[in-house]
Amino acid sequence: MAHFGPTRRSLLKGTLATGALSLAGLPALADVNWKKYAGTTLEANLIKGPRGELLQKYAAEFTDLTGIKVESEIIPEQQQRQKAVIELTSGKPSFDIIHVSYHVQKRQFEKAGWLADLSGFLKDPALTAPDLTVDDFSAGGRQFAQNDKGEMHSLPMSVDYFILYWNKELFEKMASPYPRHSTRWRPPPRSSTTRPTASTALPAAGCATPT
Secondary structure, rough: OOOOOOOOHHHHHHHHHHHHHOOOOOOOOOOOOOOOOOEEEEEEEEEEEEEHHHHHHOHHHHHHHHHEEEEEEEHHHHHEEEHHHHHHOOOOOOOOOEOOOOOHHHHHHHHHHOOOOHHHHEEEEEHHHHHOOOOHHHHHHHHHEEEEOOOEEEOOOOOOOOEEEEEEEHHOOOOOOOOOOOOOOOOOOOOOOOOOOOOEEEEEOOOOOOO
């Protein structure tokens, strides 16, 4: 999926992204020559967790459809991010497909030019079944996956949200307005008689991925 010149990986990158990143939801058969790259082996770098494990679990279905074997490595997220940057910077990554954490890596990967633009591949009837279009992905997913030019450099598998929640009763006691924006809000000063509660405006830890 990374673009480093006319290598086996760059020739296959459209198939990698539209196929291997969607292992759990393969499109219906159409006029696509699914066996065009049969016999090829692809390497996937996945994040440890339910999503990565599902992709790994159902890789055999992708192989049955395409004849392409997918070997994958699952790594804890922090270590996976470090490995990705080191290898992609080297220009010789050990993987063809990568699981991307949008909230951390989208801008970094885009500026470095590490991901292929999948827009053309999605429109190519020789690579993508006609019943799979960009609009099949949710608006929230497309917002993460597309850049400012509308290019799609990855396929969104899921969308996670950051959540701000608060104790309404406590805010009313302090005569403080409710937060309107999670990243701009600051807690009101607490008096010595006001004790914080577990639900006092704690932003939930969230993330969004694949690569």
